[in-house]
Amino acid sequence: xxxxxxxxxxxxxxxxxxxxxxxxxxxxxxxxxxxxxxxxxxxxxxxxxxxxxxxxxxxxxxxxxxxxxxxxxxxxxxxxxxxxxxxxxxxxxxxxxxxxxxxxxxxxxxxxxxxxxxxxxxxxxxxxxxxxxxxxxxxxxxxxxxxxxxxxxxxxxxxxxxxxxxx
Amino acid sequence: xxxxxxxxxxxxxxxxxxxxxxxxxxxxxxxxxxxxxxxxxxxxxxxxxxxxxxxxxxxxxxxxxxxxxxxxxxxxxxxxxxxxxxxxxxxxxxxxxxxxxxxxxxxxxxxxxxxxxxxxxxxxxxxxxxxxxxxxxxxxxxxxxxxxxxxxxxxxxxxxxxxxxxxxxxxxxxxxxxxxxxxxxxxxxxxxxxxxxxxxxxxxxxxxxxxxxxxxxxxxxxxxxxxxxxxxxxxxxxxxxxxxxxxxxxxxxxxxxxxxxxxxxxxxxxxxxxxxxxxxxxxxxxxxxxxxxxxxxxxxxxxxxxxxxxxxxxxxxxxxxxxxxxxxxxxxxxxxxxxxxxxxxxxxxxxxx
Numbered sequence: 001x002x003x004x005x006x007x008x009x010x011x012x013x014x015x016x017x018x019x020x021x022x023x024x025x026x027x028x029x030x031x032x033x034x035x036x037x038x039x040x041x042x043x044x045x046x047x048x049x050x051x052x053x054x055x056x057x058x059x060x061x062x063x064x065x066x067x068x069x070x071x072x073x074x075x076x077x078x079x080x081x082x083x084x085x086x087x088x089x090x091x092x093x094x095x096x097x098x099x100x101x102x103x104x105x106x107x108x109x110x111x112x113x114x115x116x117x118x119x120x121x122x123x124x125x126x127x128x129x130x131x132x133x134x135x136x137x138x139x140x141x142x143x144x145x146x147x148x149x150x151x152x153x154x155x156x157x158x159x160x161x162x163x164x165x166x167x
Numbered sequence: 168x169x170x171x172x173x174x175x176x177x178x179x180x181x182x183x184x185x186x187x188x189x190x191x192x193x194x195x196x197x198x199x200x201x202x203x204x205x206x207x208x209x210x211x212x213x214x215x216x217x218x219x220x221x222x223x224x225x226x227x228x229x230x231x232x233x234x235x236x237x238x239x240x241x242x243x244x245x246x247x248x249x250x251x252x253x254x255x256x257x258x259x260x261x262x263x264x265x266x267x268x269x270x271x272x273x274x275x276x277x278x279x280x281x282x283x284x285x286x287x288x289x290x291x292x293x294x295x296x297x298x299x300x301x302x303x304x305x306x307x308x309x310x311x312x313x314x315x316x317x318x319x320x321x322x323x324x325x326x327x328x329x330x331x332x333x334x335x336x337x338x339x340x341x342x343x344x345x346x347x348x349x350x351x352x353x354x355x356x357x358x359x360x361x362x363x364x365x366x367x368x369x370x371x372x373x374x375x376x377x378x379x380x381x382x383x384x385x386x387x388x389x390x391x392x393x394x395x396x397x398x399x400x401x402x403x404x405x406x407x408x409x410x411x412x413x414x415x416x417x418x419x420x421x422x423x424x425x426x427x428x429x430x431x432x433x434x435x436x437x438x439x440x441x442x443x444x445x446x447x448x449x450x451x452x453x454x455x456x457x458x459x460x461x462x463x464x465x466x467x468x469x470x471x472x473x474x475x476x477x478x479x480x481x482x483x484x485x486x487x488x489x490x491x492x493x494x495x496x497x498x499x500x501x502x503x504x505x506x507x508x509x510x511x512x513x514x515x516x517x518x519x520x
Contacts (some may be wrong), residue, residue, distance in 0.1 A: 018520045020430040020470060022403075023423070023494060024187075024462040025415040025438055027391040027474060027511040030173040030373055031451035032384075033211050 040104055047094045057104045058088040066105040073098020169502040170456035171247065171376035172240045175388040176218045178203070178418040187419055187462055188237035188496035190352075198223035198232035198357070200365050208370040209252040209308055211387060213448035219370025222357035224262035231265055232357040237496045239485075240374055241270060241350040245318025246327075248375040248382020255305035255359040256366035259285055267358045268313045272348035278315040278328045282359055290338050292328040293317075297341035303332050305359040305367070310334065312383040317348040320378060331383035386455055391446035391511055392416040397437030397478070401427045401517070412438040419462060421494060427517065430468055434517040439478075444507035454505040459513040461497045465489035472499040473514035479503075486518050 040057050047053045057065055067090035072078045075096045084090060094100060181191050181199060192198065200221040202208065208217040222232050241249070249268050255261065267280040267288060279291040286302040288311070303309045312331040321327035325342040353374075360367030371388040375381075393412035405414045405425045414423040415438060427434050444450045459474035472484040484499030497515075505511075 018430050018468050019466040020427040020434065020468050020489065020515075020517050021424045021464045022411075022415055022426075022436050022461060022515045023421050023464060024417070024419040024460070025436075025472075025513045025515055026177075026393060026417050026460055027440055027513050028173045028175050028458045028460065029389050029391050029443060029447060029451075029505070029511070030170055030386045030455040030458070031389065031443075031447065032386055032453045032455075033451070 047100070049094050049097065052091055052093050054089055054091040055102055055104070056089045057106070060088065060104070060106050064106065068103050068105070069100065070103045071099065071101040073100065076100075169376065169380060170373070170458070170500055171244070172236075172372075172374040172498060172500060173388040173456070173458045174236060174240070174372045174460075175390050176201075176220060176370050177390060178216075178218050183419050184234070186421065186494050188494070190235035192230060192233050198226050198365070199234070202368070207254070207368040209254070209368075209387065210370075211449065214387075214389060215446070215448055217370055217389070219368055220356070221365045222360045222367040222369065223363065223365040224265050224357045224360035224367070225362040232360070233266060233354050234356050235352055235354045236372060238352045239496070239498070240372075241353045244350045244374075244376055245347070246316030246320055246378055248312055248314050248373075248378075248380055249353055250310065250312040250373045250375075250382055250386075251355050251358075251369050251371065252308050252310045252385070253305060253358045254308045254368045257361065258304050258306045260361055261286065261305070261359040261367075262357075262362045265357050265360065266354055267311055267356075269354040270313070270315050270317075270350050271352050271354070272317050272326075273351050274346070274348050276317075276326075276345065276348070278313065278317065278326060280311065280313050280330055286359065288330055288332075288337070290328050290330050290341055292341050293326040293343035293345040295343045297328070297343065298338045300330050300332070300337035303337070310383075310385040311358075314340070314378060314382060316378055317345070317350065319347045334383050334385065336383075381455075387451075389447050390417060391440040391443065391457075393438035393513055394441045395439045397439045397512055397514070399434075399436050401430060401434030401436075403427050403434075403436045411436055421464070424464075430465075430517045430520055432517060432519055435473075435514050437512055437514045440511040440513070442508050442510055443505055446511075450507040456500055456502040457505060457511055458498055458500045459484070459511070461513070461515045462494050463489055463497070463515060464492065464494055466491045467520060468517050469519045470497065470515060470517050472497040473512075473516050474499045474501045475512045475514070476501060476503045476505050477509045478512050481512075481514070483516075 065088050067085040069080050073096050203218050208219040210217050261282045263284045265282045269279040271277045276294045281289045288300045290297045310333050314329040317326045322342045326345045327342045329340040330338045358367040396411045403425045406423050411425040440446050459472045461472040468489050469486050471486050473481050475481040482501035487497045489495045
């Protein structure tokens with residue numbers, strides 16, 4: 001007499017095996033704004049009448065630039081006040097002997113964009129005593145956030161003199 | 168007390184945000200548009216690519232656009248600060264009565280900042296209108312902060328609220344008699360936007376957990392992505408490649424993950440960011456704190472997020488039951504003094520199995 005077992009199984013009552021799957025992980029840093037700074041270097045190291053001279057502010061931590069003269073020698077065609085460049089560099093050709101003082105005003109990010117009035121760094125550079133002199137760097141000091149809030153901040157001022165070669 | 172929670176949006180859609188535990192009014196409506204346009208995100212020189220949302224004030228049959236972070240970002244808080252910088256494409260003509268920031272108590276009553284058409288904002292405390300601020304020009308970024316209390320800490324037996332813009336109070340501290348309560352959720356948006364015109368921008372949220380905190384002070388919230396693996400406990404296997412950090416960094420995606428197929432209590436997956444200076448693209452003046460965010464899915468486990476400064480003292484998040492088949496959010500905030508040279512360890516730790 002035959003005996004056929006056609007199906008045989010058991011049912012197990014269980015939970016799913018444990019599993020941990022990490023899909024994303026990152027950090028968010030709450031921080032204040034970076035400091036805005038104004039930096040000027042020059043090339044060449046001294047000026048000559050009729051030879052282009054460049055003040056370079058490209059090492060500044062800023063995103064807008066305004067270059068003006070704050071004083072020029074008597075007889076120069078350049079004038080005090082007007083904006084001569086809004087680039088990170090300012091090239092001009094001295095036209096008379098004397099001292100040219102320029103100012104670089106920079107703006108950083110204030111609440112996400114350039115504000116008006118903006119964060120301001122002021123740097124005045126004059127004529128050097130010798131052809132080998134180099135310009136100093138002005139770095140912004142710690143920002144008072146309350147001043148940022150009002151959109152007005154003046155960073156420190158450095159003045160250096162660069163004596164032009166005599167012809 | 169101090170920083171409780173911080174958020175900076177990433178390259179994630181509204182659908183992603185919903186998966187990540189956020190509540191949005193209608194992901195398909197088009198009332199919110201993701202942007203990385205530098206003019207539309209709250210940013211600084213050197214920042215990594217940032218993302219934010221362009222809000223629409225109102226759309227017929229859809230309603231007011233808004234975003235609500237995962238409830239645990241504020242749940243249980245009696246008071247503190249919520250801060251979000253806002254900007255708009257226009258200086259006036261905003262849709263009146265729209266939410267800028269709102270926090271809701273367990274009772275359902277709210278403390279809220281609402282818009283007017285002119286850029287002034289209206290403060291509501293315990294559902295009651297209290298004061299209209301002076302107008303702000305939202306064509307520039309305005310750092311809007313709500314100082315709120317529903318615990319009675321400011322005035323016993325009352326709720327209180329106050330609006331700050333760019334660090335200055337623009338309303339008085341207003342109170343309304345109400346029973347002590349705790350928050351269950353918060354909402355942002357649509358802020359200074361107009362009806363049917365997507366033109367108000369918001370890209371970060373910061374929550375402080377005490378009234379004495381510097382909640383009105385402008386801080387940036389910047390994502391720091393993991394760039395290396397730390398020391399794991401247990402066997403974690405990336406869904407692709409050999410590195411955990413590469414499958415859990417931003418943007419969020421459920422398709423990539425690292426998995427512990429047989430977890431035990433105390434198993435950990437640890438990923439590490441670059442230095443803060445590198446991650447942020449600058450050396451910040453000050454770091455108020457770091458929030459680690461983890462998104463996970465699992466089976467019969469509880470876990471938590473953990474964060475530490477350069478692998479040192481750890482700050483633990485709360486234990487969270489991980490959902491099977493659904494992403495579960497957890498966070499931990501560390502208020503240790505981080506400097507530019509510190510790295511951030513983001514740890515996901517299994518607590519029970």
